[in-house]
Amino acid sequence: MASDKKKRRRTDSDHDGAATSLPHQKLLKPDSAILSSLKSLSAATSSSTSSTSKALTLADLSLSSTCREVIDLSLSSVQSSIESLALSITHSILSGRGFSFSVPSRSAANHLYVPELDRIVLKDKSSLRPYSSVATVRKATVTARILQLIHQLCLKNIHVTKRDLFYTDVKLFQDQTQSDSVLDDVSCILGCTRSSLNVVAAEKGVVVGRLIFSDNGDLIDCTKMGMGGKAIPPNIDRVGDMSSDALFILLVEKDAAYMRLAEDRFYNRFPCIIVTAKGQPDVATRLFLRKMKMELKLPVLALVDSDPYGLKILSVYGCGSKNMSYDSANLTTPDIKWLGIRPSDLDKYKIPEQCRLPMTEQDIKTGKDMLEEDFVKKNPGWVEELSLMVKTKQKAEIQALSSFGFQYLSEVYLPLKLQQQDWL
Structure with missing residues (x-):
């Protein structure tokens, strides 16, 4: 039984031959080398957060508009x-x-x-x-x-x-x-x-990985929550102090990608906390993500679909939604990095044409509208990627990586992204 479990956690060796034939796998360095760079990122984030003086507020700024x-x-x-x-x-x-x-x-x-x-x-x-x-x-x-x-x-x-x-x-x-x-x-x-x-709101988001916190007096160890993870408490006020030996927080848009990473115990290979709202960000997940970022002082890396809506979801976590802009001070998580899947990854990782979807006219309009948003213009990398998406008129879901094998996401794509520090 134990040997069967080990076999299931290996890379899909029956997919187009040996696992070594997977695109880009030969570029991977030993996990120890990747972990070393992640420790540097985590230390830099913690140091930056600790050395920063009191966070700016609206009261500190002389804005032309009230x-x-x-x-x-x-x-x-x-x-x-x-x-x-x-x-x-x-x-x-x-x-x-x-x-x-x-x-x-x-x-x-x-x-x-x-x-x-x-x-x-x-x-x-x-x-x-x-x-x-x-x-x-x-x-x-x-x-x-x-x-x-x-x-x-x-x-x-x-x-x-x-x-x-x-x-x-x-x-x-x-x-x-x-x-x-x-x-x-x-x-x-x-x-x-x-x-x-x-x-x-009703429970929606889930979390799994290297995190321990108290929920209404109960001690929750998220490494023991299984593939389904721990539901993020809708009443965030009852969540107590957090502790973690993670090196980063991985924010995942889709439930399917979350399940893959949870089942593969990705958080043990690369110590992290994995969180998802299963699509559109809800208030509880946004509050919980911010609390983790502020208390644990960890970098946040985001994995979203390569389409305008994936970037919209990322922006809601980062700089807030217009619908709840009145509470953006409490609901936003600063400095989220866009890890993937990015438009440039489609060619870089040789995503098959049949796994790329044509953008609809509404998709293209949404992409062009986002290029006019100030929070996009502030990040040249975002502008470049979004412009490429609109130009090629192609989009792709995270699951497109499964064309190389069900575990390609956890075994090759994410480790290589972390190794190359390929985020925006």
């Missing part, structure tokens, strides 16, 4: 803010003026990329949401209802999921996307992070 950011608030502070808002609304109604909510605008035009912070922030424009207007009466009602529900959570000191919140008043909310959107509005109105509202 911007707003939210902060973590205690439950009692959230409760007081809601009660003060309710009192103000009551006075307005009794005075005959009716009531309205002043809601910070989260439209595309109300965002600003700040190079000094390397993240997207929300500008200070707001709009009124009056109850007396036919156009906004329903949304004003939903806003009031969400505030009422959040107040109940404060009083009971409990957490619920966004799905729970939606099911408290399905007829009013109609669709969860509507209650989710107003929940973000409420965070902006109250000036607090969404986690301060005690409403969390």
Whole structure:
């Protein structure tokens, strides 16, 4: 039985002959040489993080536009803010003026990329949401209802999921996307992070590898979580101190690639922590990644698809999303390196033509639009790779590497990338 397991973990020797025939495998140096360079990277990252003075904030900058950011608030502070808002609304109604909510605008035009912070922030424009207007009466009602529900959570000191919140008043909310959107509005109105509202998303992200942390008092050793890994707690507040002997954090876009690396115990061969949100980044995974980066002072390397959406996902982790720009200070992880798969890798690693996909017109438009984003322009390497993608009109998924064997990703591609320090 043990010998069978060892055989399964070897490179696919039955794929087109011997394992030595795999493209680029002969370029690999001994693992000890690769580990030596990784230790240097880890030490440099730790030293840079430790020597850096207090991180810049919006308050430190003299920006031409006024911007707003939210902060973590205690439950009692959230409760007081809601009660003060309710009192103000009551006075307005009794005075005959009716009531309205002043809601910070989260439209595309109300965002600003700040190079000094390397993240997207929300500008200070707001709009009124009056109850007396036919156009906004329903949304004003939903806003009031969400505030009422959040107040109940404060009083009971409990957490619920966004799905729970939606099911408290399905007829009013109609669709969860509507209650989710107003929940973000409420965070902006109250000036607090969404986690301060005690409403969390369902578990989505997972983590495996050289990491130990406490989750609500339970000690979690992520090396013992098996192929499935440990689900990232949706309530990040309950996660305690972290410890690790990892040399880097590997952020993976796709669940399939994550499973391959977890099953191959890639984190033991090259000590690392592997994390994925299984596609679009969710809040819990973004918070967890930032916490790991800040506490462990490790470099973060990202493995995403070679298409505009892979780069979009990477940018959300790095500099934030426009939808939640109001909380970018807490949700972004600085200095994420783009490891792969990059457009230039398609020819470099001789990805077969049948594994390359033609970009759709929408793909090309998305790529061109991203080339106009300030956070892309700031990184010449990103511009070069994205321009190549748009020019060749080709994209590829991480799984394209499986054309050389199911374990090519863990046995050749990633080790060679790490050896050559081939990231942007």
